[in-house]
Amino acid sequence: MTVVSQYDGTIEQVELGRGGPLVGVQGLGCMGMSEFYGDTDEAAARATLDAALAAGVTLFDTADTYGLGRNEEFLAPFVAAHRQEITLATKFAIERDNEDPHHRGVRNDPGYVRQAAEASLRRLGVDVIDLYYMHRRDPAVPLAESVGAMAELVREGKVRHLGLSEVTGAELREAHAVHPIAALQSEWSLFSRDVERSAVGAAAELGVAFVPYSPLGRGFLTGAFADASRDLAAEDFRRHQPRFTGENARTNAALLAPVREVAAAHGASPAQIALAWVQQRARLHGLTVVPIPGTRKAARLRENAAATRITLTEAELALLEPIASRVAGDRYPDMTFTSASREA
Template sequence: MRQRTLGSQGPAVSEQGLGCMGMTFAYGPADDQEALRTAHRALELGVTLLDTADFYGPHSNEEFVARVIAGRREGVVVSSKVGNEITEDGTITGRLNNRPDYIRTAIEGTLRRLGTDHLDLYYLHRVDPAVPIEESIGALAELVEAGKVRHLGVCEASAATIRRAHAVHPLAAVQTEYSLSTRDVEVNGVLATVRELGIGFVGYSPLGRGLLTGRIRSLDGLAEHDFRRVAPRFQQGNLDRNLHVVERLQQLAASKGITAGQLALAWVLAQGDDVVAIPGTKRVPYLQENLAAGDVVLSAHDLTALDEIAPHGSTVGDRYPVGAMATLDG
């Protein structure tokens, strides 16, 4: 597994990390033992970055990751997130909370659930417009000084917010959705800004939440509480139109002897050595298929063809329902 460094001051990680959210949250029930086998297999195959958040569950995903890293913490870069408000009894309030006192309390729960004395990377999960970013990053910087956190990051932040945050304490990473179906960071200044400032970029949902694999043809078969049942781009009218793009991806992938998912992942990895992808899966065969995308070499002709097939704006439907879209910064 090739390594990439998160920015000029961050840790070295595998070019593909493992997004752990779906193993306990958002995409319906999982086979706990198969999910655990998948995560352990990822580490065996050279994945060194595991991504979680207190929001996923809430809390259960961090507890799952604790089981994954038990006895093998050294050499694993663990990232988690804070900022979606969760009460002491584990209730998601639906509000953002980036207040310093909340951050100081939340880290203690995260470390306890993960069974570790430090986090390698701690992100603001969403930017709270009610709290100046300087105050939030200042609180996170205190955690670095205390040795509880090694590196800082922000998720779904605008270019302007990234600059303000980085001025308070150097950021190792910015995490935002990035795939052939979500290319916003190429045009809103985020990708250019992180490169200018020497910050690493972590792209989540590089398979478009499964859309780009071609395996999802309708909402039929998705679990009752699967997030994609309410995601606008998976609603039937939008999905039908989006699948026309996916079919063209499948044709190009077939001509190269790979899957559409591998083609989509290879494209993300080809966007620069400063880009790390964190696809999520809870099954060993899909994990191994994803990791094999690292061996795919895309020519200049391939990249031009993909730009023509899936340019920015080609996906129909927002990434999130209205309420969740309102939490994205900028």
């Protein structure tokens, strides 16, 4: 079977959670347009936003922590030009310090929820956020208090739908009992499947859409680099991720062999196979999935969108099945604020 390398139509739409908005079955993660992956070309990034909309991508994902608010500001003109055509998602909870670029804190207290939402509304230049996520969970703050504060924003018309990121199945159920949750955003890919322990099942049970971030393993699954410390720019944060350097990188690079084999059979790229796997894996669990691969290039955007046309065979799924269990290294240097750290 041959798959075109770039999408030449518009992708299908799905409902983002029960009663949620209709969005393209693939979204766009915008983080790298402002920070973390080295230098960016603003003109190329803006062309990528336009290419996304032309391909039927309508869920655009940002966060207040990306570029210390600069990513939201970057998106504002695009949002203003296409407000009725897009679903705008942003996130709060990761607190950073202008004076200390390495500082990361997590805040979920109700006062901070409101403060962060008001700041995001100003930066984005909108009256309402379509999908507002709690980016990370602070276990010291009762979940009912955090979600209760988010629900107040819905009642006030400042937010339309609520989302959570990196929570366990039990935490998702607890939050959903306070206010309906439209989407759960967590890392899910051929390299990262810890969410299948409880979060995926809970989302399916509750009718919550799953929004996988880093469905391409932060680019490693594309084969674009083999060792971050050698192949990526000095300011690229992946140089500090355990999976992408040293012996871990060598081990993980070898795991791409079956991905390349399946890609060759489909006339596709490894990235397209990784994205198709996420879509198909979710269908096996009976839930809606809208992965948000990030890119700053229009051509890559169209390539990613073309993955929605691919259907993997049972034999191909079986070939890819063992990969995650063989991955060397954690997703982050500090896993404290991931759902995996709180699984029973």
